[in-house]
Amino acid sequence: MYLLNGESKHCVDVSDRGFQYGDGLFETIEILNGKPLFLSSHLDRLLAGCERLLIPPPDRKILTQEARRMSSEVDHAVLKLMVTRGSGGRGYRQPAAIHPTRLFSRHPYPQYPETLQNQGVAVRFCRNRLGLNPTLAGIKHMNRLEQILARAEWRDDDIQEGLMLSHEGYVIEGTMSNVFYVKDQRLISAPVERCGVAGIVRSLIFNLADQHAIEARQDYFLPEQLLQADEIFLTNSIIGIWPVNKLEQQAFTIGPLTKKLQTAYQQLKQREAQHD
Template identity: 55%
Template structure:
């Protein structure tokens, strides 16, 4: 199911710059009981990304109304929102008049086993590296080829996520998730200054830590630091929070900090639905 600029559609203009150049942004939202969860956080991040890419932000009220209407009646689904710079001629120059394209699509919710959230997942480090570009760091732009290539490194169910390093050998994120580690009671997550996507569950986790007096640090993190961690978990807006029970052949417990954050996030989702 697709909604293109407010109308049902099955195709996009071939001249759209999102297709031609990856010139746009996207948000991926979990839908429960007909409601897109944390829609306000997603729209704030979208607005921030639009400012940085100099794409006029579609009216937030319109996007909210379309998202709510499109997701209505779906018990569990994934809602994807794409905003591009719209159509333009050949060449990289932006159109003199920018008319953004907004595209919603609805997808079945992934059939992830429930024990991923309780017992944890298996992960490993990817060979594919993330390139550094501070101008694009943090935003969820449409250029995801590095993640596509990293995810192609495994095709079976032996692991559920791959962690990606940058060209300086720092661990940045998962192919589809943000990374957190816990060491001596301190919550650490990679600083996304040169690459990576700043996810909304990452944002929520850091805000929760600050509100609860849990020490948290955004910093450059090495592979050795990750492997020496007391606890490891990953986050995104569809999976929520997954503990990592095994990484690169090493076992990790689902520790107290991870359990605390997972429980609080479940309550936050419940409040979204109340």
């Protein structure tokens, strides 16, 4: 199901700058029990992204209504929201009057085996790196060739995710997820000020850590440091929290902090799904 500027269409004019240049933003939202989860946080990030890219923000009320309409009476699915700068302008130059395109699309929830949550996933390091760009860092923009090339580095279905380093060599995130590790009871994830995406679940995890008195901080770390971790896990809005059981050749166990945060996140999701 699709909703393109409020109409049931799934064909966009090729002049749309989203198609021409990747000139836009997106959000990927879990629908549960007829509700788009953490919609408010997703819209916050989207509208912050609009500000960063100088796209006039679409009306938040309309986005909220349309997101609810796309989710109502849907048990479990994925909702994708895209906002582009629309058509017009001369080359890279923006048009004088910007009329953003907004698109909602609904997709089946991916058939991930339960074991990924319970027994963890195998991950690898990618050779493709993230270029540094403070203006684009943190937001979920539509220029995703770096992630596509990194995801193309492996075909082995037993490896669920690849970790990407910044141009300088720090571990920043997975191709489609944020990465956390635990060392000596402390939880660490990389800053996303120079590259990377400020994940919605990533930010919820920092909140949950605070509520559960888990010491947590943002800090840069190297692959060698990650290999010395006590626990590692991945987060995004669709997978939730996936523990890592293997990184390259090294095995990891699913530790107590990961399990505690998984339980807390599940509870948060259930409350969010029931909340009106």
